[in-house]
Amino acid sequence: MTDKQIPRQAVWWLLIAQAAVLIIHIGYLPYGIWAVAAVIFGWRALVHYGRAAYPSKLLKTLAVAGVIAVLYASFGRQFNLEIASSFLIAVSLLKLLEMRYQRDAYVVVLLGFFVLAVGFLFDQGIRTALAGILSAWLLTTAWIALHQNPLGSTVLAHRSWRTGKYAANILIVSMPLMLVFYLLFPRMAPLWTFKLHSGEARTGLSDNMAPGDFSELSQSADVAFRVSFGSDEPPPRHTLYWRALVLNLYDGRRWTEAQRHADNLWVGDQGLQQFRQGDSVSYEIIQEATQKRWLYGLKYPIPVEKGAGLTVNGVVEFREPVYSRMRYRMESYPETSWNQYFLDNYEKNVSLQLPRHSNPEARLLAQRLKMRYPETDKFVAAVLDYFRQQPFHYTLRPPPLGENDIDQFLLQTRRGFCEHYAGAFVFLARAAGVPARVVTGYQGGEWNKEDRFLTLRQYDAHAWAEVWEEKKGWVRVDPTAVVAPERIESGLEQAVAEEGSFLEDSGFSVQKYKDISWLNKLRLQLDSAEYYWQRWVLSYDQDTQKGFLNGILGIADYKQMLKVLAASLVVFFTVATLILWLKNRPPRRDPFMRQWMAFEAKARLAGYEVEQGEPPTQLLQLIADKQPAWRARLQWLIKEINVSLYRDDQQPGRAVLRELGKLRRQLKTQ
Amino acid sequence: MAFREAIQTRWRQWLDRRIPPASEVTLGHKSIFILPTRTGWLFAGLLLLLLITAINYQNSLIYGLAFWLFSMGLAAMIFTFRNLAGLVLQAGHVNPVFAGDVAELPLRLSAQKKRLHEALVIGYPDDVSVVADAAAGMKNNVNLSYRTWQRGWLNPGRLRLESCFPLGLFRAWTWVKLDFRGLVYPQPEYVPFVFAAGEAGDQIAGMPSRESGQQDFHGLRPYQPGDSMKIIAWKQVAQGKGMVTKEFDHDEGASCWLDWESLAPAHTETRLARLTGWVIEAEKRHWRYGLRLPGTEIAPDNTEVHRDQCLRALALFNLTGGEKVDD
Numbered sequence: 001m002t003d004k005q006i007p008r009q010a011v012w013w014l015l016i017a018q019a020a021v022l023i024i025h026i027g028y029l030p031y032g033i034w035a036v037a038a039v040i041f042g043w044r045a046l047v048h049y050g051r052a053a054y055p056s057k058l059l060k061t062l063a064v065a066g067v068i069a070v071l072y073a074s075f076g077r078q079f080n081l082e083i084a085s086s087f088l089i090a091v092s093l094l095k096l097l098e099m100r101y102q103r104d105a106y107v108v109v110l111l112g113f114f115v116l117a118v119g120f121l122f123d124q125g126i127r128t129a130l131a132g133i134l135s136a137w138l139l140t141t142a143w144i145a146l147h148q149n150p151l152g153s154t155v156l157a158h159r160s161w162r163t164g165k166y167a168a169n170i171l172i173v174s175m176p177l178m179l180v181f182y183l184l185f186p187r188m189a190p191l192w193t194f195k196l197h198s199g200e201a202r203t204g205l206s207d208n209m210a211p212g213d214f215s216e217l218s219q220s221a222d223v224a225f226r227v228s229f230g231s232d233e234p235p236p237r238h239t240l241y242w243r244a245l246v247l248n249l250y251d252g253r254r255w256t257e258a259q260r261h262a263d264n265l266w267v268g269d270q271g272l273q274q275f276r277q278g279d280s281v282s283y284e285i286i287q288e289a290t291q292k293r294w295l296y297g298l299k300y301p302i303p304v305e306k307g308a309g310l311t312v313n314g315v316v317e318f319r320e321p322v323y324s325r326m327r328y329r330m331e332s333y334p335e336t337s338w339n340q341y342f343l344d345n346y347e348k349n350v351s352l353q354l355p356r357h358s359n360p361e362a363r364l365l366a367q368r369l370k371m372r373y374p375e376t377d378k379f380v381a382a383v384l385d386y387f388r389q390q391p392f393h394y395t396l397r398p399p400p401l402g403e404n405d406i407d408q409f410l411l412q413t414r415r416g417f418c419e420h421y422a423g424a425f426v427f428l429a430r431a432a433g434v435p436a437r438v439v440t441g442y443q444g445g446e447w448n449k450e451d452r453f454l455t456l457r458q459y460d461a462h463a464w465a466e467v468w469e470e471k472k473g474w475v476r477v478d479p480t481a482v483v484a485p486e487r488i489e490s491g492l493e494q495a496v497a498e499e500g501s502f503l504e505d506s507g508f509s510v511q512k513y514k515d516i517s518w519l520n521k522l523r524l525q526l527d528s529a530e531y532y533w534q535r536w537v538l539s540y541d542q543d544t545q546k547g548f549l550n551g552i553l554g555i556a557d558y559k560q561m562l563k564v565l566a567a568s569l570v571v572f573f574t575v576a577t578l579i580l581w582l583k584n585r586p587p588r589r590d591p592f593m594r595q596w597m598a599f600e601a602k603a604r605l606a607g608y609e610v611e612q613g614e615p616p617t618q619l620l621q622l623i624a625d626k627q628p629a630w631r632a633r634l635q636w637l638i639k640e641i642n643v644s645l646y647r648d649d650q651q652p653g654r655a656v657l658r659e660l661g662k663l664r665r666q667l668k669t670q
Numbered sequence: 671m672a673f674r675e676a677i678q679t680r681w682r683q684w685l686d687r688r689i690p691p692a693s694e695v696t697l698g699h700k701s702i703f704i705l706p707t708r709t710g711w712l713f714a715g716l717l718l719l720l721l722i723t724a725i726n727y728q729n730s731l732i733y734g735l736a737f738w739l740f741s742m743g744l745a746a747m748i749f750t751f752r753n754l755a756g757l758v759l760q761a762g763h764v765n766p767v768f769a770g771d772v773a774e775l776p777l778r779l780s781a782q783k784k785r786l787h788e789a790l791v792i793g794y795p796d797d798v799s800v801v802a803d804a805a806a807g808m809k810n811n812v813n814l815s816y817r818t819w820q821r822g823w824l825n826p827g828r829l830r831l832e833s834c835f836p837l838g839l840f841r842a843w844t845w846v847k848l849d850f851r852g853l854v855y856p857q858p859e860y861v862p863f864v865f866a867a868g869e870a871g872d873q874i875a876g877m878p879s880r881e882s883g884q885q886d887f888h889g890l891r892p893y894q895p896g897d898s899m900k901i902i903a904w905k906q907v908a909q910g911k912g913m914v915t916k917e918f919d920h921d922e923g924a925s926c927w928l929d930w931e932s933l934a935p936a937h938t939e940t941r942l943a944r945l946t947g948w949v950i951e952a953e954k955r956h957w958r959y960g961l962r963l964p965g966t967e968i969a970p971d972n973t974e975v976h977r978d979q980c981l982r983a984l985a986l987f988n989l990t991g992g993e994k995v996d997d
Binding site: 540 | 699712719722723726728729730733735751755756801803836
């Protein structure tokens with residue numbers, strides 16, 4: 001293959017398409033790469049205008065070294081998806097710079113599509129998808145422009161726009177087949193596990209808790225997960241405690257989790273059955289990536305999704321960290337008797353563990369209350385009364401605490417967020433000899449009435465407590481609900497309305513303008529769109545596919561699926577061929593022309609032929625010379641045809657056609 | 671070798687049946703061939719890579735992208751085919767050329783209503799190709815180059831029209847045999863005139879001397895191919911003034927016969943080449959010249975029509991009338 005030049009009009013399309021692909025990676029791409037991109041775009045544009053030369057070999061080597069230096073400076077020695085993708089982008093940018101011939105441009109376009117696909121590994125939201133469609137369109141346009149007449153034909157005005165339209169045309173035409181393949185192509189489990197995952201730190205719960213963590217998290221309006229219930233109405237709001245983690249170890253400052261994965265009951269284990277007692281609530285959760293293993297569930301959750309397991313603490317874990325958005329089903333059995341799951345010695349010791357010698361005043365308070373109320377439930381009520389009666393404040397701006405933080409909080413500052421209350425409560429309970437632990441997760445959520453789903457955002461993050469009561473098991477106690485009942489009943493925004501601290505550090509956010517009704521409505525609608533997108537498009541996996549195909553199309557197994565795929569290919573080509581054939585049929589000639597061409601063909605076989613450019617009647621004259629018997633008929637024909645041919649308004653009549661036909665049949669082939 | 675030739679012959683016969691020669695050809699299902707290009711295979715590789723990524727990361731959008739590109743690849747086949755389908759090729763009139771020169775073959779491309787045919791690469795296998803577009807309602811004339819090599823009626827064989835538009839994944843092409851009507855004169859060879867002596871009518875009053883360059887010096891003119899070495903002004907050439915030829919008095923009105931027999935015993939094609947050279951030379955010198963070939967005699971004259979008549983007689987000598995020389 002010879003080195004074909006790139007048509008000039010294609011270069012701009014290539015640059016624009018490449019820029020569009022970069023925008024999808026905007027979330028994590030380091031500034032250094034943007035700088036590299038700016039230099040390369042500028043340089044390539046100058047080359048296009050003949051103002052700069054292509055980079056020399058030395059410069060190219062330097063550029064590669066420079067890019068590696070930039071990547072090292074931005075990421076250090078870690079290896080994750082971000083650095084791999086940044087490197088890929090840098091390579092495609094360098095290729096763009098040195099792109100000179102058509103085959104270079106092919107590499108740029110194909111790399112562009114791959115970079116686009118890599119962008120989807122970071123986010124699959126509806127906005128990313130739309131940006132992806134735009135990029136795909138631009139890449140296709142550049143791709144087409146690459147094959148256009150490099151001389152920039154004068155025949156075609158408004159070339160660029162036409163190219164864009166052509167690309168859109170191809171994309172739209174291929175859409176039906178794409179959908180068929182999307183739905184029917186057998187989804188399978190990963191062929192092998194990639195260790196390459198995003199290393200981006202996401203805002204969200206962490207696996208430990210210290211005072212101040214949750215008030216920080218509450219500044220984020222990012223979605224944590226969405227839930228839909230089997231019923232049209234969600235359970236009452238004050239029961240919506242979404243459990244993620246149980247923290248039962250305390251080191252005097254920080255609460256952490258004592259891990260006992262070995263005792264997990266995984267989906268498929270017989271042991272899970274014993275908890276399915278009484279009525280159940282089933283729900284479906286679409287969880288954002290957390291890079292952590294926990295899943296969310298209401299109290300007494302039973303996982304139903306393969307790969308999920310129930311821990312001894314009554315929360316659900318996944319077998320591996322959740323690296324991308326995940327959809328799973330859950331059940332909860334509020335009436336189950338977890339008593340069978342009795343508190344073993346280990347568990348009891350852990351749930352009473354406290355560091356020695358800290359917070360003496362709190363210990364004293366706890367012991368005093370326990371003396372007066374020896375029963376656990378009375379004791380709990382007394383502690384809650386204490387929170388209720390003393391001037392405690394629920395605030396997003398808690399003052400910093402020093403050593404003996406619980407003493408300080410309980411007796412001096414008395415201003416805190418959920419983690420302060422939960423932590424202090426568990427401390428008091430343990431100090432009084434009541435097994436207790438901290439539970440973190442989310443509480444409440446925003447119910448979308450129209451589309452009936454619940455959205456939980458980071459500011460719904462919550463921490464509460466659980467105490468062990470004989471015969472009842474672990475009982476939830478939420479001291480925050482006592483101090484700020486509106487937090488539980490209406491959410492954080494209402495609870496801190498007076499303080500005005502809701503999302504105060506997060507800059508612009510539509511969440512802040514819920515009282516502007518049209519804006520709120522728009523926000524809810526966009527939210528619904530995102531939800532449906534996630535539910536139906538992104539979560540289309542092996543199981544969903546099976547259900548969909550079986551339920552709607554009645555396709556039961558892979559064999560049938562493949563048959564339908566093959567059939568759809570056949571249909572695609574048949575329809576396309578049919579359309580092509582219909583569109584390409586030569587325009588029907590008028591009856592005289594058809595008759596004449598047939599006559600001419602026969603005459604040629606009979607040995608009569610006229611030179612190009614001679615009038616058609618010359619042929620008749622030629623025959624007349626050879627066949628005197630037909631002379632009169634032919635003379636008449638010549639006259640008739642001449643009259644009609646040289647007068648625009650008249651077609652030769654039926655008699656002429658008939659005569660021509662008769663003559664044709666009488667001509668003898670040699 | 672014989673095997674290859676046999677295959678080529680079969681191929682040619684098959685093509686002749688499938689796309690018969692004509693002065694106007696409309697491209698359709700019968701005449702268009704299509705196969706994936708190397709880029710097409712590269713693209714298939716990308717699709718596989720995308721599919722594996724989608725499976726291993728369980729990523730719906732990458733699945734979507736992979737299937738979309740796959741469908742686009744299939745659609746590209748149809749679009750590439752469509753880019754040629756319906757295109758009409760018409761042969762135009764070809765001006766005569768001398769064998770060995772490049773003939774310009776005017777080709778008219780016409781598109782049907784609302785149709786557009788882009789980036790068509792058209793050319794004869796061994797000659798330079800041109801790139802052209804064709805849109806409905808526009809004049810799209812392109813000139814093809816064809817290097818002639820044999821006298822007689824022009825017979826350029828099949829031309830190749832191909833296009834990878836729009837995505838370069840598939841190449842659609844066709845081999846079309848268009849009847850370009852045109853004459854190829856023998857390649858002129860310039861040798862000094864030889865006139866048969868002694869025969870009556872050979873030499874008429876004002877006969878030029880037998881050898882050129884012996885007349886009175888008249889002036890200088892730029893060199894023209896075919897000028898004898900003897901009449902080149904070497905002094906001027908040496909001074910760096912370029913190739914200049916000395917011109918001598920014209921022998922206007924002189925009359926002569928250019929005779930086939932005077933070139934005996936040379937080979938037929940050699941004789942024709944030399945006679946062609948003579949015709950051109952005599953025309954240039956404004957002689958009245960006649961041409962005698964076995965079976966043909968053209969009376970002396972000096973007009974363009976006369977020259978064309980002589981050259982045509984030379985071109986078609988010994989070829990059955992109107993028939994083409996097979997290549």
